[in-house]
Amino acid sequence: MMNPTMLFKMKGMWDRFTANHPKFPLFLKAAQQKGIQEGTILAVSITTPSGEKLETNLRVTADDMQLFEELKKLQ
Secondary structure (H helix, E strand, O other), X not given: OOOHHHHHHHHHHHHHHHHHOOXXXXXXXXXXXXXXXXXXXXXXXXXXXXOOEEEEEEEOOHHHHHHHHHHHHOO
């Protein structure tokens, strides 16, 4: 079980993050509405300030879906 003080701290950090990056929560909401389900492929791309690009992807598993459901409960 997570410490309630830590939850409040993380909530404040999330609020600042979403204020700085308002399109990201909208993206997550749209993805959720489309339905992330087992078999969905999530891809991530990062470009460093020097231009180096890192990319990866993963196929969502049943275990991942359990994690996502637990994370939703924290909202």
